[in-house]
Amino acid sequence: MSNLSFFDLEKKLKRIRIEGFVIHKGNTRFFEYVKNKKVLEKPTKVYSITKTIVSILIGIMVDKGLLKNIHEPIQNYFPEILESNDPQKKEITIFHLLTMTSGLQVGNFEGSKNWVKFILGQPIIHKPGSTFQYNSGDSHLLSAIIQKISGIPTALFAEKYLFRPLGDSFSRSY
Template structure:
């Protein structure tokens, strides 16, 4: 490892008073050149991944396609979720798997302030989250507008479970985590069994905790065209701009030269394709939802 980079990073974090950062890893050309831990964290410590879970769901959809559980990304979700086949709203049968992956379902969403969201609180207390979402108003024609929201990934998780006949967590564990050598506690679930990872939920106890090295394995899967776990054609689509938002792919954020899995409070897996770089940062989330993109930007300048 590069001690000059380590010293630079330690100094920068101290100077910026980033007291909540727990782990930083950086791989270049498959070599670990930076590994730093803070706040008592170690290589084996686990941190809640928050919305990085969304990007993991995207990989699971690619695996579902490969295994034939889902026929097409342009298939209506009503083929799997009967709540959206009841003609509650004429737009429901227009929502496709692709729309969920690109946050363009058209279902109304108001995220509140720092995800202290009355809409989510109502959902958590509902007896059936799918019936609740099918009763939620439609704001746009599906596929016409990008709106970052939790509804689409809840529906995606439910769809994976319906298509495969097992919980989304179990499908992910067997088909993604075990092949990559990742271990995780079982994900939380709504009362009807739909797995979900929510940023700030006082009701559901989360167990979507992964180590920094676990997250790096997710990054390398994207960098190495699916590693034989998911089709490389799906990976190419996932890291390409969606039709309604040039900075978003299939539950991945895009930037010049690369892409990122991001979670509330500063969780990130950044991949730079041409530079062959995988970068991971983990932090303890705060009410202000801090992010630490500047740490990555400054490390890249000296690598």
């Protein structure tokens, strides 16, 4: 990118009220925009970054041939769905989890001892694939699928196949 393009990028970032933005490749920082010095000192809520990273990891699994088809039913990974009285649960696919269209009711699973069991136990309130509903449970089920396929925790899979290849500036030790 030319300096003029970076100038235009900075104008756009200011206009849409971005607080900080960095373009980094290898050990070289090509561009950095910071709204003010306070941005560098205060923690920032990142909200949906986990959902984005988990979706990228599913893409990596597809790319590596570890996951053949995002349209396969999640019952292949959670056989307890076969015991469900709700036949619509058998229709939920990995794609539905990626697009947050599983149809599962959003529930507060953090207090549960078994998050996967709690999430899968939620009733279907929309036909799978029909309605977008922001649902952290869908992302958690994707993480569980990553762990089942890879045999390692999702964080380690991310370190090995996403962050380490991006370079030292993105890696961290576990």
